[in-house]
Amino acid sequence: MNDQQLEVEALDQFWMQHAFELAKCAEAEGEVPVGAILVKDDQVVGEGWNRPIVSHDPTAHAEIMALRAAASKLHNYRLLNTTLYVTLEPCSMCAGAIIHARVKRLVYAAADPKGGAAGSVFNILSGEALNHQVDVSAGVMADECSHLLTSFFQSRRQQKKPAG
8 A cells, every 4th residue: 555545544543533523413413423524725624413303304315515515615516626525425315415516525434325325325416327436435434433323223113112
């Protein structure tokens, strides 16, 4: 592995740790713990976490929140030369938004075998029929992010069980 690859891996780890902390914000609000951060030129341009329940908005996924924040900050709906870090593989809605925003690269942690659109169920981001493809890297901090999600859902199931 060359120095440039090592540097990319270190940056991916650094930014994913930040996304992981954002996922904890979602969990604290009772939301599915997913966090996302959009980076351009080694600077955060947008971040977000899942908020569909508290905002009464089915589109308020972490990725969408980060894309909205970045578009507002950059005064442009095209988010060229950016990298999106997200703790869970994007769904089809978020994958579509990523393509429309022209995000260059996606780095995600945990795969979503029930709804992932970056290769697990669908492969929207690399579809050759589309006018934009996204470079995808998977598995950065996958164990930590998977554990956070699993623990969240286990806790929710425990809360729903009748006592006694």
